[in-house]
Amino acid sequence: MTMLGFHGVFISILLASMISDSWNYEALGPGCHLHPFNVTIKSDRRGTCRGTFVVHACVGYCESSAFPSKYSVLLASNFKHNITSVSQCCTISKMQKVKVRLQCGGSRREDIEIFTAKSCQCDMCRLSRY
Numbered sequence: 184m185t186m187l188g189f190h191g192v193f194i195s196i197l198l199a200s201m202i203s204d205s206w207n208y209e210a211l212g213p214g215c216h217l218h219p220f221n222v223t224i225k226s227d228r229r230g231t232c233r234g235t236f237v238v239h240a241c242v243g244y245c246e247s248s249a250f251p252s253k254y255s256v257l258l259a260s261n262f263k264h265n266i267t268s269v270s271q272c273c274t275i276s277k278m279q280k281v282k283v284r285l286q287c288g289g290s291r292r293e294d295i296e297i298f299t300a301k302s303c304q305c306d307m308c309r310l311s312r313y
């Protein structure tokens with residue numbers, strides 16, 4: 184599989200997960216945990232080959248806090264930097280590739296690899312990982 188194709192599949196998963204309504208936020212306790220959800224993958228825009236699979240995301244809560252800045256920080260910032268924030272986000276610490284099989288109509292199949300989260304942790308916040 185080409186890098187481009189692989190990237191395309193990854194994007195589809197992201198998009199599918201954003202529009203997925205299978206998230207179950209009520210079931211979440213404190214912390215950052217593996218969370219299964221259904222994703223539908225199409226090989227192309229027309230959906231020639233497709234399949235629905237359960238993959239894992241990391242969903243939950245991580246600690247954040249705000250302290251009055253140290254006096255040295257206040258002085259150095261001319262009293263503008265008055266709050267010092269510390270925060271972490273629920274993120275994926277290990278990913279796993281899994282082989283899945285798309286059905287293409289008739290008896291034709293197509294095997295592809297997709298990513299799923301294998302473990303989660305509270306870590307530095309990042310908006311994206313591209």
Ligand SMILES: *[C@@H]1O[C@H](CO)[C@@H](O)[C@H](O)[C@H]1NC(C)=O
Nearest residue numbers: 205206218219220221236237
């Ligand atoms: C995935 O979809 C199936 C069939 O609609 C449903 O039974 C199952 O509970 C779903 N799983 C998750 C994790 O949402």
Ligand SMILES: *[C@@H]1O[C@H](CO)[C@@H](O)[C@H](O)[C@H]1NC(C)=O
Nearest residue numbers: 251260261262263264265266
């Ligand atoms: C912190 O500093 C900013 C900018 O100087 C100021 O607008 C803000 O009111 C200050 N915050 C607090 C909680 O006093």
